[in-house]
Amino acid sequence: MVGNYFEFRFKIEPLQPGSEILIAELGYLGFESFVEEEDGVTAYIPVEEYEEDLLAQVHILQSDEVEISYSKNEIEKVNWNEEWEKNFTPIVIDDRCSIRATFHPSAETEYEIVIDPKMSFGTGHHATTHLMIQHILKNDFTDKNVLDMGCGTGVLAILASMKGAHIVDAIDIDNWCYQNSLENVERNNCDNVSVEEGGAELLEGRKYHIILANINRNILLRDLPVYVASLEANGELFLSGFYEEDVSAIRKSCEELGLKYVEHLERNNWVAVKFSK
Numbered sequence: 520m521v522g523n524y525f526e527f528r529f530k531i532e533p534l535q536p537g538s539e540i541l542i543a544e545l546g547y548l549g550f551e552s553f554v555e556e557e558d559g560v561t562a563y564i565p566v567e568e569y570e571e572d573l574l575a576q577v578h579i580l581q582s583d584e585v586e587i588s589y590s591k592n593e594i595e596k597v598n599w600n601e602e603w604e605k606n607f608t609p610i611v612i613d614d615r616c617s618i619r620a621t622f623h624p625s626a627e628t629e630y631e632i633v634i635d636p637k638m639s640f641g642t643g644h645h646a647t648t649h650l651m652i653q654h655i656l657k658n659d660f661t662d663k664n665v666l667d668m669g670c671g672t673g674v675l676a677i678l679a680s681m682k683g684a685h686i687v688d689a690i691d692i693d694n695w696c697y698q699n700s701l702e703n704v705e706r707n708n709c710d711n712v713s714v715e716e717g718g719a720e721l722l723e724g725r726k727y728h729i730i731l732a733n734i735n736r737n738i739l740l741r742d743l744p745v746y747v748a749s750l751e752a753n754g755e756l757f758l759s760g761f762y763e764e765d766v767s768a769i770r771k772s773c774e775e776l777g778l779k780y781v782e783h784l785e786r787n788n789w790v791a792v793k794f795s796k
């Protein structure tokens with residue numbers, strides 16, 4: 520990860536939940552790393568990913584309840600691993616699943632995932648990862664063939680494997696995420712997880728009992744027909760990466776493709792929806 524970055528220093532008042540929501544929103548717009556400060560957040564985005572009107576898409580910047588000001592700087596490069604190590608804290612979800620880094624002490628939970636997140640999305644801190652993990656904990660993965668589309672750190676694929684899946688395919692379009700998932704899958708001894716770099720084009724002719732896809736509204740709407748074609752009869756599809764107000768559009772597309780809405784979980788206005796075939 521070399522090349523120039525824009526560094527944005529956001530001052531946030533009140534800090535919580537403003538900081539958490541801001542990080543979540545920026546993450547979906549291509550910001551790659553965040554450092555939590557005493558009075559706000561510093562966020563980084565590659566210069567080539569940034570467009571002048573990008574921040575107009577950040578809802579919380581328009582909020583009357585949170586006051587946010589920012590400054591912008593161009594910088595040469597950042598030691599991302601060091602930033603992550605400073606910022607990544609262990610997390611426990613529903614008292615059953617912990618996610619920690621190699622440098623954290625072990626937690627006594629039913630499922631313990633050790634990841635080195637580098638730059639990939641998926642430490643469990645983001646609401647959508649959290650919600651997808653809650654769905655995985657609640658559902659039966661025993662002997663299922665599972666796809667984790669947009670695997671990030673590989674965290675969902677790893678939990679699916681730990682929950683007894685037969686095989687898990689973890690796919691991400693981003694080379695950094697592909698490399699990071701490979702490392703994390705090995706670190707957690709998940710021998711039945713295969714990691715691949717690519718997108719929906721890889722799915723032709725494949726069938727899964729369960730598909731997990733935490734990506735974003737537009738990519739999901741575009742690739743849904745391929746996902747549904749890759750789902751076995753009675754299969755289950757879990758989608759996240761969008762807001763509560765997007766559920767109706769996602770649900771409509773899924774229903775047109777023959778799926779049934781089952782339920783959705785919500786956290787900080789983000790959702791994860793379960794459908795069945």
Ligand SMILES: C[S@@+](CC[C@H](N)C(=O)[O-])C[C@H]1O[C@@H](n2cnc3c(N)ncnc32)[C@H](O)[C@@H]1O
Binds near residue numbers: 639691
């Ligand atoms: C929101 S992150 C989710 C990561 C992880 N699954 C989690 O739940 O924390 C979305 C991931 O999807 C990947 N992605 C984006 N577009 C994709 C596509 N068309 N096909 C596959 N992966 C994609 C991104 O590189 C990113 O790692």
